[in-house]
Amino acid sequence: MSERFDTLFSGMSEETAMSTLLIAPSELSNPGLKYLAATRLGACTSSASLKRLLEAGANTSEDLFERITRRKALEALGRRKDPQALPVLMAALSASDEPTVVNAADALARIGASLNEENQASLLAALDGPDNQKRAVIQAFTRLGLPDKGDVIRALENHDNPLVSGAANAHAVQVACNLDSLEPLIAQLDDDNAGRRRAAVIDLGDAGRIEALDALIRCPVSMPLRAKSAFQIAKTAGGSIAPEAIGLLEQLLQDDPKDLKLSGVVNPGPAAEAIRNGLQHRDEAKQYAAAKALMDCPRTEQLAQIDSLQRDLGSDYGVHYLLASCIGLMGLHERSEQVRDALAETAPQYAKSRVAAAWSCLRLGLEDQRPLLEDLSRTNPWQPLQWSCTQVLAGMA
Template structure:
C-alpha cells in the first residue's frame, strides 16, 4: 500500500508539499492540495517533513479540508514508522473525529513501537467507542502484545458485531492460547457478507494458530489478503524456512485456482461471456472467482476470445487484469503469452498481484526466456508473495 502511495504522489516534490502543508487550506487555490501534500510527505525521510506532519495533528477539525489533512497526516505518520510520532498519535485518541481516532490506532500498530504503561492505558481507555474503533483497538492489543485490557476485551467475545467478537477471539487465541474460541471465525469464512469473510481472514491471521492456514486459504476473498494472513502465521515463508506442507499450501494460495476455493452455489456464474464480464466486475470477490471458475470451464477457443475481448475493453481495471492473467496461465493459452509476459514486467503497484499470476503463467507456458528476469525480480521486488513465487518458478523452470 505504501508503495502505491509513493507512486501516485511522486510528481509532488517534497519542497512543494512542505510549502502547501504550512498554509491554511483557505489560502490555497485548490484546498485539496493540502491533504495531498500530507500524503506525499509520508514517503519522505527528512526531519522537516516529519515535524510538518506532526504539526498537522493540531489542525482544527471544523474545516473539512483541514480535518481531512489531519487524517492524512496521521496515516502518513503510520507509514513513516518513526517511534517519535507515538506520543502525538496517542493524543489523537481523544476528540470528536472518530475516523481520526481509528486512523491513529492503525498508525500506532504500523509503527509497532514499545509503549509505556501510561501509553498502553491510553490505548485501552479509548476502547469505548464505535464498533470500528473497538475492532482496531483490540487488534492493537493483539499485535502489540498488550495485556492491560483483558477483562474489557473478554466482555466483547460474544459481541453482536462479528467484526468486534472476531477480533476479541483472535486476541485471546494469540495472547492467551485460547484457540478453542476460533471455530466461530472459521464459520465466518463462509459468510454471505464479503466484509465478514475478509475480517475472519484477518482475525485468523492474527490468531497465531497455524492450523488455520488450511481454512483461510480456501476463503473467496482477495489473494493478497489471504497471503498476508498466512505470512503472519508462517513468517518463515519469507526465508524459505517453511516445511513441505506449508510450502504446498502457500503455493496453492498463490496459484489461486478458483476450483480450490470454497465457493457457494450463489457464486456460480452463468455460462455466457456477458455473465463472466458482469461477475468479474462485482464487488464481492466470491462472484469474481465464480466468473474465473466459469471461464476455466469453457473451451480453449472460447476462453481465449473472452480474455482478448475483456483485455481490450477492461484491461485497465487491475482487478479484472489479474483474473485474465491468472486464467490465461492456468489454461496455458500460448496465444496469450504476450499478456503474461507484459503482466510480469508491469511495474505499476496496482498490478503487482497480476505479476504473481504471470510468474505461474511462465511456468505453465515454459517461458524459460523469462528465467533471468524472474531471478532479478526476486532480488528487487518488495512484496514477499511475488518474491516467493519467483523463486519457486525459477526452481521449476531449471
C-alpha cells in the first residue's frame, strides 16, 4: 500500500489497530479489520506497534483472514524499515503461501539491510516457486545489490515469462553491469500487453541506466509508475538529479499524449462516446490515445466534451488527471477553474492530478496559484509533485 494513501486509514487509531490485531477473526464483526489494522501500523513509529507487527508477521495460522493479515504485516514491516524485522521476514520466505513470500522478499529489499551468507541462501531458495515469487526474489537481489552466486538468476534471463526474464535482465544490468541486457527491457516497452509494459518500466528503474530514460518516458503506462522509475534512474550518487535527465523528467511529468509512443494504438476518432470509452479503458495506451483524440477536436468540441466528462466522470481518478492535463495542453483558459480545483485537491488518489494541474498553471499563466505551488514545492513528500512545482515556479519567474 503506497504511503500516499495512509490518510485513508487515519480514522483507525494506533491503539485500535494494535488491539484489533490481537482479536481472532471469528470474534470480529468484520474480520477484514485485522489486515486494515496491519496496514495502519505501517505508518506508525512506536516500538509497541512494531512488536505487534512482528507478532502478526510470524503468525503461521492457516485461517484466510490471518494469512491476509500476515501478508499485510510483512508489507508494513518493509515500510517501517527496521532491521529487527529480518528474522520474521527470513522465516516468511519459506511459507507455502506465494503472496506471503512475495511480501517478505519485497520488505527485505525495502529495509535494505545487509544479508549474511545464510540469509542470502534462504532468499535464493525462495526462487523455487511460482513466477510472481521468482520475480519478487530476483527484484530483492537487484535492489539489495546481491551477486548471482551460481548463475541461478542468469539462467532465468531467457525465461518464457517476461515478468521473470525482465527482472533477471534488470539484475544483470544493475549488479553484473551487463549493458546488453538493457535491450530486451527497452524492447518490452512496446509490448501490446499493458501489464508487460508496466513490468518493463519497473525493471528499467531497477536497472538504473540513464541510457534507457528517453524510451521509458515515452512508454504509454501511468505517469506515476514511469515517474517512480525515472527518478530512480535520474538520481545521482549524491542524491541530486543528473543534469542530463532534467529535460526528460519535465517531458514525462507534463505527459503530453503526443509525445508518447502510440503508433500501435488505434485512434478512437473525434466521436464523444469513443473518447469517453477510451479515457476509461484499463490500458493506459487507450486512455492516452483518447486524450490525444480530444486534443485534435475543434475548440468548441473540446470545451463541450470536457464539461460533459467532468460532470459524468469527474470522480474517476484517471479521467480527472487527463482532464487537468489536457486543459493546460490545449490552452483552454475558459476552464482554468478546473485546474485550480485539481491543484487544491488533497485526496491522495488525486495526487497525480495535482502534478498535471501544476504544469497547466504554467501553460495557462495562473500566477494566483503561486502560494500553493510554493507550499507544495517545500512540503509535499511525493517527489514528482514537489519537483514539478519547483520547475513550474522557475518557469513562471
